[in-house]
Amino acid sequence: MAADKKNTVFYGTFIHSKKLDELEYLHNTAVFVDSNGKILAVERDCDLDNIATTLFPKLGWQAGNVATEKIKDGQFFFPGFIDTHLHASQYPNVGIFGKSTLLDWLNRYTFPLEASLADPAKARAVYTRCIRKTLSHGTTCAAYYATVDVPSTNLLADLCAASGQRALVGRVCMDQLSPAWYRDESPEASVAATRASIAHIRGIDPAMEIVRPVITPRFAPSCSAPLLRMLGELARETGLPVQTHISENVGEIALVKELFPPALTGAADESYAGVYDAFGLLTDKTILAHAVHLSEGEAELIRERGAKVSHCPCSNSAITSGAARVRWLIEKGVVCGLGTDMSGGYSPSVLEAARLAALVSRHVAMGGDEGAKLSVEEVLYLATRGGAEVVGLEKKVGGFEVGKEWDAQLVALGEVDVDGTVKGVEAGEAEDGNVDVFGWESWEERVAKWLFNGDDRNTRKVWVKGRLVHERK
Template sequence: MIRQLRQALCLLFLVRFLAGDFSVYNAIMKGTLVHCLSLHKDDFQLWNDAIVGVSEKGTISFVGNGCDVKTLSEVYGFSVDQVTNLGRKFLIPGLIDTHLHAPQYAFTGTGTDLPLLEWLNRYTFPIESKYADLQIAEHAYTKAVKRVLSLGTTTGCYYATIHLPATKLLVQIINQLGQRAYVGKVNMDRNSPETYVESTENSLKDTEEFIQYCLASGEEGKRLVTPIITPRFVPSCTTELMTGLGRLAAQYNVPIQSHISENCDEVKWVKDLHPECESYTDVYEKHNLLNEKSVMAHGVYLKDEELQKFADAGAGISHCPTSNFQLASGVFNVRNALDKGVKVGLGTDVAGGYSSSMWESIRQAMNASNTFRFGREFNSVGYREAFALATVGGAEVLGLGERVGNFWPGKEFDALIVDPFVEGGPFDVFEWENEEQIFEKMVMMGDDRNIESVFVGGKLVAGTSKV
């Protein structure tokens, strides 16, 4: 009977593999586990010879020591025949990108010669206006999502464009490819080109239709894509539009994303547009767009009083250092925000950022923090904390802290298998190096060549099924 059961399990595995539906449901992964329990620097864990049990629902049943595999298997109803030994490969949580522009992927790595506001008019708006064409949208969005998945991003928080059909198409593509995501139809009813602007009425109507479209795709907690209210930024949205979007966010209980205090000229512009408000943050607060479900990108020039408002509201900041450096916007003091109790995650912000890789965002977050050490004593962010920002930090910012971000039992198995020894990889490993030194090399030099497999909810969505 036991032999027949084992044969059945092997057959099921083979059928799924041949059908392209490989997963690690009802399996035990054994290897070097690396994750962070929180953003606190002492909550980084590198666990040699660890085991993770993944349930038939794609959730984490248990985490333990390899020597306890028999006992834990019996307690949780697994078979020791279901253990996949990863050797010295790393098992890490999926990376979480809290801010990226899907339509801008098409020109990532170009147009690096202008500051933010000129850059938007010269490059961004003309490209985004092309997404009225669904053929262009399908081609570009498919490439964008495949790329970020291959780089280990299991959750992405996307801006689309003002076009409702193309934004729905992005949702379909993300669902097909199996990524976890937040997607927003961008809102713009003022200070925008004639070829890329919408009326207030249509913007609100299309946003509500998009929310309903996403919510109808599955039950809460089970669907991959969550709709997110997306006023581009204050200069592109009238008071009437922002008020309406705040109302929709409350009515449907959905999250909000936008930009804030990215560039000095932008901050001054907002002050000129809204002299009745004390600050940029105050504009969002007065329009009911700042709460525990808000994700605001950049925040480079937020004053301490504004950061306190973020902390009090439970709102999060998406730190996008690669973009801040590339567009010469400024440097966000992530340590100051964290010390004030503000939730912070990392974002690539393509195409303001030159790379779709969260690994690059991790490195640039360290560089950004290090700039505050010049000529002064400062506790800058190291690789452990930067890695935490890209995992548990992003999960908290997006309200997913109870579902993803690390390997805590009960969470979903969003994970990467990382091979630091891959042939032709971007770095070399020497015999005297321990696992933490090797992982640090991965953080500082690794790329998609090291990412063997990418799982979302236990299902393989990118890479290979060598496991």
């Protein structure tokens, strides 16, 4: 926040997930956020005109140091979205995947772009745009993959800290199954570079309030057994989170089985999840992207270890990897969130990921599992509270309870006037996107329309830890 930080009263309608299948609607409500971005009180049916005398004294606030953010009727506050898996370094390639499947796509499109970000000017342009774009879509926290280059990774962390976006930033580790010009020279070199990046990120945010380092083996096939073992040891030593990919497509799974037989890993279980577990990389701080083709045994192992899953419906469809069974995972007790997975995914929007999660679940249902369908409430839970748990921030963000931090977005939908025009447009205001509200819709219906038709035009303001980090003029 600015040097003259103030306490703030946010007033209007607040919508957040109460539990997996239920949204809570708080109308005429005031949320009191202190100058450090923490929610101190939530008052329903609040008399805004008298709070200075009735509520400020209880909080120890002085009226002269309090700002008020009162929103219009029909607008609402919603928790910031949490993107649990995306590649900042691939942002220029969104929508560019041709007819490729995963392994071909990496060599043709991904590795050349990532390697080119060793150029600091190019990296700055790409990362700056990626951060701005995700913030504009309401993403208040992102789990980022950078590149193998330490300065490039450190720059991404610097830019996240400067912009105010919460982030997990990982230097990508890979010492095999990639071009010689884009890989780590050895397991030792990979770990040394990772330590350097971790030290830098801890240096810019020692308390890890906004930016945190994350240990990032790209995926098992791109890492030798010695590297995976050393990264597992680093995870134990530092207590840091781990992010990687798992079971994205059948070709990749076959490759893992070929590269990591039990004789090499020392594990009785030769599954993909078993490989990570054998090397100490399957922990309660591990984020596993995709998880499309997990076996029953793998799902149980993931649950036992407390690892989490980032569901990436956009890229799973775009690269024809498959349809993840999210309901099945949830019922197994596996915590799930949503990831945009740019650039396998084509959109920086977690709202788009949520709508696609709903649609993909219907494709799973059409395959014979009627109970697989995810509701509006459920996919919005995954986009907020579920994502918060995936990245280890469930005690800090994801809802509007007292004690949580103010990571939020202000959402405005287009209100249609009696003559069929959108209110305010003729007065010079920007039209509020693709969602038209006629006035007779219930709040549940408005949220559903936002989910299936909304975009960044509906996101008017975004805050992280009380700091305004994006505003749509």
